[in-house]
Amino acid sequence: MPVKTMRDAINEALHQAMAADDSVFVIGEDVAGCMGSRGKPGSVGGVFGVTSGIYNKFGPLRCLDTPISESAIVGAAAGAALMGMRPVAEIMFADFIGVCMDQIVNQMGKFRYMFGGKTTCPAVIRFASGGGFSAAAQHSQSMYQVMTSFPGLKVVIPSNAYDAKGLMLQAIAEDDPVLFFEPKALYQTSCEVPAEMYTIPFGKAAIVREGDDCTVVAFGQMVGRAAAAIDALAEEGITCDLIDPRTSSPLDTASILESVEATGRLVVVDESPPRCGLTADIAALAADRAFHSLKGPIKQVCAPHSPTPFAPELEAAYLPSVEKIIAAIRATMA
Amino acid sequence: MSIPKDGLLRAYRQMKTIREFEERAHAEIMNGQIPGFTHLYTGQEANAVGVCEHLTHEDAIVSTHRGHGHCIAKGADVIGMMKELWGSSEGLCKGKGGSMHVADFSKGILGANGIVAGGPPISVGAALAARIRGNTHVAVSFSGDGSVNQGTCFEAMNMAVVLQVPAIFVIENNYYSEHTNISYAVGCDDLKARTEAFGFPVFVADGSDFFAVYEAAGKAIAHARAGHGPAGVFAEQGRYHGHFVGDPQYYRGEGELEDLRENHDCLKNFRARMASTGEVSSAELDAVDAEVMALIDKAVTEAKAAPRPTADQVELDVYINYGT
Numbered sequence: 001m002p003v004k005t006m007r008d009a010i011n012e013a014l015h016q017a018m019a020a021d022d023s024v025f026v027i028g029e030d031v032a033g034c035m036g037s038r039g040k041p042g043s044v045g046g047v048f049g050v051t052s053g054i055y056n057k058f059g060p061l062r063c064l065d066t067p068i069s070e071s072a073i074v075g076a077a078a079g080a081a082l083m084g085m086r087p088v089a090e091i092m093f094a095d096f097i098g099v100c101m102d103q104i105v106n107q108m109g110k111f112r113y114m115f116g117g118k119t120t121c122p123a124v125i126r127f128a129s130g131g132g133f134s135a136a137a138q139h140s141q142s143m144y145q146v147m148t149s150f151p152g153l154k155v156v157i158p159s160n161a162y163d164a165k166g167l168m169l170q171a172i173a174e175d176d177p178v179l180f181f182e183p184k185a186l187y188q189t190s191c192e193v194p195a196e197m198y199t200i201p202f203g204k205a206a207i208v209r210e211g212d213d214c215t216v217v218a219f220g221q222m223v224g225r226a227a228a229a230i231d232a233l234a235e236e237g238i239t240c241d242l243i244d245p246r247t248s249s250p251l252d253t254a255s256i257l258e259s260v261e262a263t264g265r266l267v268v269v270d271e272s273p274p275r276c277g278l279t280a281d282i283a284a285l286a287a288d289r290a291f292h293s294l295k296g297p298i299k300q301v302c303a304p305h306s307p308t309p310f311a312p313e314l315e316a317a318y319l320p321s322v323e324k325i326i327a328a329i330r331a332t333m334a
Numbered sequence: 335m336s337i338p339k340d341g342l343l344r345a346y347r348q349m350k351t352i353r354e355f356e357e358r359a360h361a362e363i364m365n366g367q368i369p370g371f372t373h374l375y376t377g378q379e380a381n382a383v384g385v386c387e388h389l390t391h392e393d394a395i396v397s398t399h400r401g402h403g404h405c406i407a408k409g410a411d412v413i414g415m416m417k418e419l420w421g422s423s424e425g426l427c428k429g430k431g432g433s434m435h436v437a438d439f440s441k442g443i444l445g446a447n448g449i450v451a452g453g454p455p456i457s458v459g460a461a462l463a464a465r466i467r468g469n470t471h472v473a474v475s476f477s478g479d480g481s482v483n484q485g486t487c488f489e490a491m492n493m494a495v496v497l498q499v500p501a502i503f504v505i506e507n508n509y510y511s512e513h514t515n516i517s518y519a520v521g522c523d524d525l526k527a528r529t530e531a532f533g534f535p536v537f538v539a540d541g542s543d544f545f546a547v548y549e550a551a552g553k554a555i556a557h558a559r560a561g562h563g564p565a566g567v568f569a570e571q572g573r574y575h576g577h578f579v580g581d582p583q584y585y586r587g588e589g590e591l592e593d594l595r596e597n598h599d600c601l602k603n604f605r606a607r608m609a610s611t612g613e614v615s616s617a618e619l620d621a622v623d624a625e626v627m628a629l630i631d632k633a634v635t636e637a638k639a640a641p642r643p644t645a646d647q648v649e650l651d652v653y654i655n656y657g658t
Binding site: 083 | 452496651
């Protein structure tokens with residue numbers, strides 16, 4: 001089976017979805033690149049290269065470069081989706097949600113409900129998310145935990161190339177609006193990715209490790225770190241379930257609760273700040289619905305309540321580390 | 335632009351329907367019959383009808399918080415709309431939207447919109463769908479003089495030019511963004527020039543004159559349908575009611591509302607024009623009036639008797655399907 005990076009896996013999903021369905025198109029800043037300049041149109045393919053080759057293959061009407069106008073990009077995707085198209089819009093960095101929040105939350109996320117279920121909005125909005133690049137406070141946030149709190153939106157966070165392709169093809173097939181957060185630290189990570197089209201259902205977690213002593217739930221970039229922590233503890237005979245929900249909305253609560261009921265312990269890991277966050281949400285789920293199974297305190301491992309710092313030493317201290325995850329697992333067993 | 339007699343009668347009927355829908359809604363709100371926030375379109379009827387008479391159900395409109403007129407003009411079911419204002423589960427949006435979110439997708443109505451200038455970006459997307467598919471459909475966003483200072487409006491106008499999509503920006507100047515006059519809120523002296531600087535033509539009309547709006551909108555829509563990119567329509571006409579029902583309207587000058595109703599009324603102007611050209615008799619217009627009044631009475635009677643939504647419908651239609 002071919003080995004591909006997450007960047008190439010998502011790119012392949014976009015190419016295949018566009019070849020299979022004329023209503024799919026991509027739109028965003030520099031998704032083609034070099035428009036109106038002396039450079040060759042299509043030679044950028046997105047700042048992270050995820051839309052590489054799409055302009056050359058599908059032409060300017062299905063790979064639309066836009067001005068830096070995030071509200072108009074999301075609005076264009078939402079309006080086209082109301083007319084039955086299947087846009088995949090790129091907002092580049094997830095932090096830029098701040099300038100198009102209304103179009104995402106008040107518009108596309110609410111169309112179906114406030115119009116009485118009489119329409120669909122099958123739009124996908126892609127974002128590069130998360131830390132690890134010394135990109136500092138305005139280019140490092142995850143943002144998916146914020147967006148998870150809004151009903152009407154589905155929220156996807158792949159943790160590896162295989163899942164990224166299957167989840168992207170599922171996102172494009174969905175008739176509900178989907179926010180697709182690509183951890184930018186994982187774009188260059190590789191695994192085996194089938195060449196053919198396949199989908200991964202939303203709301204169905206991946207069980208990445210199986211064990212008896214503790215349940216660890218982690219999202220996106222943190223899944224790999226949680227796996228490393230669990231593998232280190234396995235050498236001491238401590239074994240853990242590792243659950244990667246893959247979508248935070250819908251959330252596979254059944255898999256999480258089933259595991260917590262079996263292990264009696266829970267650690268939740270995410271790179272977002274802690275307040276009103278995903279880790280607190282899942283901790284509350286277990287406290288509410290699996291309290292009597294718990295043998296120890298629930299632990300959350302996340303960033304501090306602080307913007308993301310620039311200096312590499314500071315960012316390394318800011319993001320959850322393998323060591324912090326190990327310490328949290330031990331704390332549930334103390 | 336000459337309009338055949340059936341077209342004249344239809345346009346008058348649409349304007350009269352909007353007028354009576356709004357005046358009756360106003361009365362029922364004052365009686366405590368309709369919940370929530372309602373913004374009435376009374377006085378501006380010629381704008382919506384003058385534009386929508388050029389559109390088919392394949393063309394899209396995106397409306398505003400003051401959206402009843404746009405929806406009726408585009409063909410929304412009046413009885414379903416009235417039921418929606420009442421919050422009935424038989425309303426156009428099953429009682430989930432109310433006055434500010436009336437929509438009818440079968441008629442190309444992509445929704446009234448409670449966010450000022452929320453609509454223009456969406457209309458660019460609807461127009462983009464037409465451009466990608468290569469058909470001649472257009473998308474119209476209605477928005478008020480308050481919307482033109484929102485960044486989303488600027489973004490949408492520029493994007494429409496860059497992508498050369500058949501979007502028509504209809505700016506209805508009713509002089510007040512909520513309680514603030516346009517002379518204060520728009521910093522330049524020439525809003526038409528400011529808008530045209532985005533790179534598309536803007537056609538101006540007196541919003542109390544159906545024929546003027548019809549002509550201006552016709553030029554803008556023909557421009558977009560022909561593949562020349564976006565266009566704008568500016569229509570000036572005050573609203574007869576406040577920003578919302580219950581607004582004390584401290585901003586009005588003495589005699590302002592009386593002058594609007596007396597000297598700038600689209601229905602009176604329409605009747606006067608018909609009287610002078612003889613194309614439609616006043617008896618024929620009276621007959622339309624009677625039919626409209628009967629329709630509005632029927633709509634209110636049915637809305638009052640329509641079934642109420644039940645608590646089990648709260649979580650219905652958030653998603654098409656949600657997880658496993």
